Every structure is written in structure tokens, then in C-alpha cells.
Amino acid sequence: MRYIEPHGHMVSRVTDDYIDMVTAGCACVCEPAFWAGYDRSSVNGFYDYFCQLTDYEPKRAAKFGLPHFCWLCINPKESEDVKLAEEVVALIPKFLDRPNVLGIGEIGLNKNSRNEMKVLEMHVDLAARHNQMILVHTPHLEDKLKGTRLIIEVIKRDKRIQPERVIIDHVEEHTIKLVLDAGFWAGMTLYPESKCSPARAIDMLENYGSERLWLNSACDWGVSIPLNVPYTALEMKRRGWNAEDIDKVVYQNPLKFLSQCKKFKLPKA
Amino acid sequence: MTRQQVLDLYFMDARFKLIELAAFLDRVDRAEGQADFRLDAFRQAVGELDGNKPERAKQVLLAFSDPTAEPIEKAPGKGAVGAWPGKGG
Numbered sequence A: 001m002r003y004i005e006p007h008g009h010m011v012s013r014v015t016d017d018y019i020d021m022v023t024a025g026c027a028c029v030c031e032p033a034f035w036a037g038y039d040r041s042s043v044n045g046f047y048d049y050f051c052q053l054t055d056y057e058p059k060r061a062a063k064f065g066l067p068h069f070c071w072l073c074i075n076p077k078e079s080e081d082v083k084l085a086e087e088v089v090a091l092i093p094k095f096l097d098r099p100n101v102l103g104i105g106e107i108g109l110n111k112n113s114r115n116e117m118k119v120l121e122m123h124v125d126l127a128a129r130h131n132q133m134i135l136v137h138t139p140h141l142e143d144k145l146k147g148t149r150l151i152i153e154v155i156k157r158d159k160r161i162q163p164e165r166v167i168i169d170h171v172e173e174h175t176i177k178l179v180l181d182a183g184f185w186a187g188m189t190l191y192p193e194s195k196c197s198p199a200r201a202i203d204m205l206e207n208y209g210s211e212r213l214w215l216n217s218a219c220d221w222g223v224s225i226p227l228n229v230p231y232t233a234l235e236m237k238r239r240g241w242n243a244e245d246i247d248k249v250v251y252q253n254p255l256k257f258l259s260q261c262k263k264f265k266l267p268k269a
Numbered sequence B: 001m002t003r004q005q006v007l008d009l010y011f012m013d014a015r016f017k018l019i020e021l022a023a024f025l026d027r028v029d030r031a032e033g034q035a036d037f038r039l040d041a042f043r044q045a046v047g048e049l050d051g052n053k054p055e056r057a058k059q060v061l062l063a064f065s066d067p068t069a070e071p072i073e074k075a076p077g078k079g080a081v082g083a084w085p086g087k088g089g
């Protein structure tokens, strides 16, 4: 089988994960900018991180034959400090021309605060000014429903943004319809303890169809399973899905969305 | 899938999780001291499993969700606890 991992924080993973992913049929990995698990102390920390995402990590992935792409932003978890966020947003354009940068992400909300909203609007404006695609993180647990609604309002308000060039990630049963009805793509994140299990993700695919949807593992430095996309493909097979329909969800759909960025090219298989 | 196929594939897993859930509630009962809003939300969510209502997973998620619409003044921290503490919580 072949699949795309459209959301993996590979800088926090070990080389064994790269080997396992490639062995399982991974055709490329896309890495949104993320919180480090601690707050970076200045804009220089982001400069270094963006260099890691656009220079060092693609080289590390290439050692295992895996194309690596990334998205840039300051994560909503660090958005309470608006002044720092302004400095980071001002820094990002220097990196947008790098060959593996797909757009702005993962932006969004965490606790749904006023400052997080301000920083989200700054990122949406940045994407619009530079004609960039957007990848959005929605909040955790009890904050997800409200955060998803607020995010949709903010992005819809900016008429320069085409919804089909935006993916809103980490949807669950109570938010998937809001996102799809608004014309966006939706991502389902397969986590062992929160977000979505393989079984529930397949339920949602069966209930809502597989248009404008993708699956990801969102593997990072927390509890997560880098192979959860192929594991879910296996579960789809056990549930009677045919190979073509599985391929559409785990390969063709992310390929279709990501190919809207001209820099997204996969080597011929 | 037929209902038989769903049961074949998922019954043991669901049975296991249901017993875990029952044992969790027993454990909470046996423990001392005050519970908090999380247990109230949990009991409300468990109620969504009853009967033949559609979209149970969605209803359980809604039972744990912040239903308000306005952004909050300032993020109190970075984490989420899984249930909404209510206004002023």
C-alpha cells in the first residue's frame, strides 16, 4: 500500500519511525510548526526552528528516502504573547520561498482567548498577503467545539481566503459537519487517548463520505502512534473497504489537497 | 457491514471498555473527598448511551464541551481537562 502522512512532528521522532513509515508505504510526510513542549524564549528560537524544518529535517528524512514538507507559524499555545507572535509573523516571509514550505500552519486556537484570536487573524492575513495555503489546529477536548466555530468565523470573514485551500484538522463527531459544510477540508487525527480512534474515523468516513477528508497520526513528543494511518487502512480493509477506496482516503485525498501548492511534487514511484 | 459483522469485529472491545467504565465509577464511589465538575459531566455523558438515540458519540462529545460563544479574556494555562467547568470555572 501507499499513503501520505500529512501531519507529523518529525523533529520529535526517532529515525526508527522514519524506517517504519517508509516500510509501511509512506510516500511523504508533512510537518506543521508546533509548540516545543515549552515556550521558546524569543523570536530567535523560532528562527532556529524554521531552519530545522526547512533545512535539517528534510535532509534527515531524505536519508530514508522520504520527501519532507512543512508548514510555518507560531503555534496557538504560544499565542498569549502577542508581541512575540508579531515578531514571528514578521519573520515567516523570509522562509516562504524555501522549497519544502507548503503554507501557514498549524495555526488556530488553544484555549479560545482574545489574544489567540488576534494571533489567528494575523496568520490568516499573512497567508492571504502571500497567497499561502493554511493548515488549522482546533483546540483540545472541551474547548474544541467553541474553538472550531470561532476559527471558521475568522477565516470566513477574510474574503481573500479560498476555503478549499484550507484544512481544519483534528475534527471529531461534533465538529466535522461544521467544517465540511463551510467548504473547508477536514483532517481526522488518530490518537490512542484523545481526538479520534481508527474505528471512529472510519465511522465518520462512512457517515459523511470521503470527499475533502484526510487522516493523520499527528505524531509528536506526546503519546501518539506514527503508523496510525496505515493501521487505520488495515482496519478499513477488515471492515470490507476495497483497495481503491482506501487508497483515495490515505493517498489520493491528501495528494489532491496538497497539490494545490505548486511546490508539492512527489518523485515518480 | 452487517450487524453480525460489527459485533464480530467490535463486541469484545466494547465489552472491555464498558467494564472499565463501570470499574472507574465504582473506584470513584469508593474514594473519599469531593468530586468536581468532571464527574457531573461524565454522568451526563453516560446518560447519552441509553436508549436508541442517534449520534451518541456526538452527544457525548457535546456533553463535555464548552457551549459558550465568546472568546475568554486570557488563557488560564495551556491544557484542557476533558470537561467544561462551567461559567466562572
Ligand SMILES: [Zn+2]
Pocket: A007, A009, A032, A034, A106, A137, A218
Ligand atoms: Zn500537530
